Amino acid sequence: QVQLVQSGAEVKKPGASVKVSCKASGYTFTSYGISWVRQAPGQGLEWMGWISAYNGNTNYAQKLQGRVTMTTDTSTSTAYMELRSLRSDDTAVYYCARAWSSGTQFDPWGQGTLVTVSS
Amino acid sequence: QSVLTQPPSVSAAPGQKVTISCSGSSSNIGNNYVSWYQQLPGTAPKLLIYDNNKRPSGIPDRFSGSKSGTSATLGITGLQTGDEADYYCGTWDSSLSAASYVFGTGTKVTVL
Secondary structure: OOEEEEOOOEEEOOOOOEEEEEEEEOOOHHHOEEEEEEEOOOOOOEEEEEEEOOOOOEEEOHHHOOOEEEEEEOOOOEEEEEEOOOOHHHOEEEEEEEEOOOOOOEEEEOOOEEEEEOO | OOOEEOOOEEEEOOOOOEEEEEEOOOOOHHHOOOEEEEEOOOOOOEEEEEOOOEOOOOOOOOEEEEEEOOEEEEEEOOOOHHHOEEEEEEEEEOOOOOOEEEEEOOEEEEEO
């Protein structure tokens, strides 16, 4: 079955970086994209950006431009999201989701990775 | 803050129907397909509806979607206790220099 499995929880200090992985299985990795979405505690969903697993093209949310980098490793069917210069308001659960080429479907989603930013 | 507005909460008794609205503008809902996601407590979101009114395989027909102008609606009939969750609409928005995906503010469904 189609599955996305994310890396484990992280605790980081302000100013540090975090890199979350998302390993895909059950489908042809390069036929879809990966979107990243985060959810702060008790808050709604926030789209962070998208990467094509076919050619590596990216589209980042404007508010994260310059701090976020999304990459893929097609040899291991794994997507990565790195967020730099972490602040306390980056504390959130980070999700990856398979993004269909039409862009209208995020399905399925990974289980989520909690990133806590605290001094 | 989100550009897509949803009611904070809706509720109904088991077996009844609820509808959730998602209000946007011409730069998002008005010119793009809408999706709906269900987030059960403590779990990752799940796709319920895509392309305004299509259901992925495995989603019961109790869930339906529609769009008119710059608003979209999710309907849930035959409400069950297992439907208690947060629901989010989502679509692309072209108001900035690059297209970005936006989610609604979210609606909590309570089964009385």
